[in-house]
Amino acid sequence: AKSAGGNRYEVADAEADARAITRHGLTTALPAALDRGEFFIEYQPLVHLGDGTVHGAEALVRWLHPQHGVLGPDRFIPLAERTGLIVPLGRWVLEQSVRQACAWQERNGGTAVKPLRVNVNLSPCQLTHPGLVQDTVDILERAGLEPEALCLEVTESALIGADDSLLKPLRRLAEMGVDIALDDFGTGYSNLANLRRLPVSVLKLDRSFTQSMQRFPADPVDLKIVDGIVSLAHSLNLTVTVEGVETGAQAEQLRILGCDTAQGWYYARPGPPDRLHELALVDATG
Ligand code: C2E
Ligand code: CA
Ligand code: CA
Ligand code: CA
Numbered sequence: 001a002k003s004a005g006g007n008r009y010e011v012a013d014a015e016a017d018a019r020a021i022t023r024h025g026l027t028t029a030l031p032a033a034l035d036r037g038e039f040f041i042e043y044q045p046l047v048h049l050g051d052g053t054v055h056g057a058e059a060l061v062r063w064l065h066p067q068h069g070v071l072g073p074d075r076f077i078p079l080a081e082r083t084g085l086i087v088p089l090g091r092w093v094l095e096q097s098v099r100q101a102c103a104w105q106e107r108n109g110g111t112a113v114k115p116l117r118v119n120v121n122l123s124p125c126q127l128t129h130p131g132l133v134q135d136t137v138d139i140l141e142r143a144g145l146e147p148e149a150l151c152l153e154v155t156e157s158a159l160i161g162a163d164d165s166l167l168k169p170l171r172r173l174a175e176m177g178v179d180i181a182l183d184d185f186g187t188g189y190s191n192l193a194n195l196r197r198l199p200v201s202v203l204k205l206d207r208s209f210t211q212s213m214q215r216f217p218a219d220p221v222d223l224k225i226v227d228g229i230v231s232l233a234h235s236l237n238l239t240v241t242v243e244g245v246e247t248g249a250q251a252e253q254l255r256i257l258g259c260d261t262a263q264g265w266y267y268a269r270p271g272p273p274d275r276l277h278e279l280a281l282v283d284a285t286g
Pocket of ligand 1: 044059060061072073074077090093121122123183184243244245246263264265266270
């Protein structure tokens with residue numbers, strides 16, 4: 001048993017080494033990847049739970065690595081955060097997404113549907129970067145997108161214990177009309193009363209809540225928790241979005257609980273920007 005254990009550790013060590021080597025390789029390749037245009041964005045629709053119409057989409061970045069193929073954000077965002085590349089990369093994602101939202105709106109111009117909106121993730125490093133507000137203003141103006149069509153998603157953990165210097169840029173963006181969403185809500189330890197202090201207008205319930213709605217009827221305690229969060233959010237004038245909706249039963253429970261918008265594989269996986277336009281057009285005509 002001892003020698004088997006030893007082998008297991010050797011294998012584990014080798015895997016850890018391989019991961020470290022890949023991590024190192026990816027980290028050094030990151031800056032050039034941005035210059036070479038190896039990043040691309042997929043968009044995942046956000047849907048109104050009430051009537052199923054498309055509300056907008058969340059921008060999710062990917063890296064088409066010349067050797068490793070398509071890498072998800074979990075593979076490289078932490079590295080980009082550690083090296084500071086997240087600032088130019090995040091700015092690139094924001095600019096692309098804002099331009100894309102304009103393109104959707106232009107193509108939808110003649111129809112009665114509400115303008116499509118776009119959600120963009122902000123890393124904590126971007127929050128502390130002094131250029132955030134001005135960059136966002138410039139990007140919106142250059143593209144000609146109204147600030148109301150942009151939602152910036154910030155994780156709950158990034159804002160826990162945030163002091164005023166962190167909240168100030170978010171407050172300025174919110175005053176301009178940009179929506180701020182509290183992402184992955186329920187995974188951190190933030191005090192619900194703390195919500196009042198934050199310049200957020202959207203609460204994005206983490207996928208773990210959606211998962212607990214898998215059985216129908218769901219666990220009564222889970223139902224009460226979500227019900228309580230939704231009531232509190234609405235009483236504070238916040239919109240509630242749920243992520244990770246994979247089944248119709250989940251969608252139905254969350255709709256009954258009063259959640260406003262939803263996102264997940266049940267509606268669509270993240271995909272190319274044109275697919276969102278097709279979904280929205282189906283709304284407009286059907
Ligand atoms: P997130 O903001 O929580 O994004 C939602 C993640 O859930 C996405 O993973 C999405 O593909 C996945 N997802 C959506 N619907 C479902 C579903 O029904 N079931 C399941 N199991 N998963 C679903 P993805 O694309 O791998 O992104 C992972 C994380 O990377 C994101 O989590 C976000 O925190 C981060 N990220 C993505 N793009 C950016 C970016 O441009 N900037 C920054 N700073 N972070 C980003
Ligand atoms: Ca997000
Ligand atoms: Ca999330
Ligand atoms: Ca999440």
